[in-house]
Amino acid sequence: MKNALLIVAVIALSVLFFLNCFMFPDSHEELIGEPKSEKTNLEILNNNNNNNNNNSFAVVELFTSEGCSSCPPADELMAKLQQQTGDKNIYFMAYHVDYWDRLGWKDQFSSNEFTNRQQKYQDWLHLFVMYTPQFIINGSTEFAGYNESALKQKVSDALKAKTIADLTLSSKSDKDSLEVDFKTNLLEKNTSLFVATIQKQATSNVIRGENKGNILHHVQIVRQLNSFSLTEKQGKVKILKPGNYNLKDFELIGFIQNTVTGKILITTKADLL
Template sequence: MKNTLLISALIALSVLFSLNCFMFPDSYEELSGKLKSEKIEIQTSTNKGFAVVELFTSEGCSSCPPADELMAKLQIENKDKNIYFLAYHVDYWDRLGWKDQFSSNEFTVRQQQYQKWLNLYVMYTPQFIINGTTEFAGYNEITLSKKISDALATQQTSNLELSAQSDKDSLAIHFKTNLLEKNTNLFIATIQKEAISKVARGENKGNTLQHVQIVRQLKSFVLNEKEGNIAIEKSKNFNTKDWELIGFIQNTSTGKIAIVTKADLQ
C-alpha cells in the first residue's frame, strides 16, 4: 500500500513539473480580487532608479487577462515614473486550442532563460519579472507595486541613450552608454503599444482581450563599445505613433538589467 501511494505521489510530481504553465486556485484569485480593490501607490525615490517590468502571458491562459489588465492599469497610473512595461506572449499555450496571434517561441525561450537565471523549478503564466532579478506569479497589485517600488529605490549610476532613424524596411539605431562590462548585451524591444483580440477557442473562448506593450520582436547585440550603430528589421505596420522601441543592457550570465531607456524615434 505504501509503495502504491509513493508511486502515485511521484507520478503526480512528475506531471506537475512537466507543465509549462501554472494555474492559480480559486482562493488565490478571490484574494487577488480583494487586494486589487485597495488603492496602491508606487513609491519613487531620488536615486534615479528604474523598473523594467516584463510580463510573460498568453491569450490561451485563463489566468492571464487579469495580469494584462493590471499591467495596463499600472502603466496609466504611473506615466510620470521611470517604469518600462513589456509583454511577451509565449507560444506553449497555442497547442491547447487557440493560437495567440502575438505569440512567439522566441519569447518562450526568453522565459526559459529566466527559469535558469532565477533557479526556478517550473515555467508558468502569468509571470512578472522586474529588472531581471526578481519574479512574481499572478496579478496581486500590492505585491507587484511593492516590487516595482523596491526597484525604483535602487541607486542608479549607468546611463543609456538611444536614437532611431526609420528607413524603408529597417530602423537605424545609434546608442551611447557609460557601461561596458563583461557578459553584457544591448537588447532592443520593438513594442506595439496596444491591440484587441477576440478569442474564439481555448480557455478564454468568447472573450475580447485588450493588450498593451506587446513585444513583437527582441534583438540582442553584444556590447563591445560604449557608442555605436546597429540596425533592426522594421516590424510590419510599424509607425512612430502606435509603436515604440525600448532598449536595455542586460547581463547574460545573471539576467540583471543594468539600465533601460526608450529610443528617440526620428
C-alpha cells in the same frame, strides 16, 4: 492499512506543497502580515520616483498568452499600473509565449523567441517550473501574474535602487528597418544591449481555446526583441520593422542585461526620429 493511508496522505500533502511553492512561487507572501492597501502601494511608487533624474528604474516583463485563461487579468493589471504611474521610470513589456498555441487558439502575437526568453529566466532565477502569467522585475525577481500587491511592492523596491549607469537611444526610420544609435557609460563583461520593438496596444477577438468568446485588450506587446553583444560604449545597430510599424503606435525600449545572471543594469526608451 492505516500505514498505507498515512503514506498516501503524506504524499498528497507533499505534492500540494510543491505546487504551491513552485507553480505559484509568490503565494506565501500574501499570508505574512496585513496586505498593503492600493492607496499605500501607489503612494510608495510615487514617493520613490518623484525625481526622474536619479536613474532608478523598474523593468516590468510579463510572460502571457491569449490561450491562457488566467492571463487576461495579468494583462489588465499591467495596463492598470501603467496608467496609474504615468511618467515614472517604469518600463512595461508583455511577451506572448507560444506553448499555449497548441490548445486550440494561436495567439497572434506569440513567438517561440519569447518562450526561449522565459526559459532563460528559468535558468537565471533557478526556477523549477515555467508558467503564465509571470512577472519579472529588473531581471532579478519573479512572481505570479495575479499578485497585484507583489507587483506594486517589487516595482517600488526596484525604484529605490539608484544606479550610476546611463543609456541613451535614438532611432531613425529607413524603408524596412530602424537604425538605432546608442550611447552608454557601462561596458562590462557578459552584457548585451537588447532593443524591444513595442506595439502600445491591440485588441483580439478570441474564438477558440480557454478564452473563447472573450475580447482581449493588450498593452506594451513585444513584437520583436533584438540583442547585440556590448563591446563598445557607443555605436549603431539595425533592426527590421514589424509590418505595421508607425511612430504613433510603437515605441522602442532598450536595456543592458547581464547574460549570465539575467540582471537588467540600465534601461531607457528611444527617441524616435
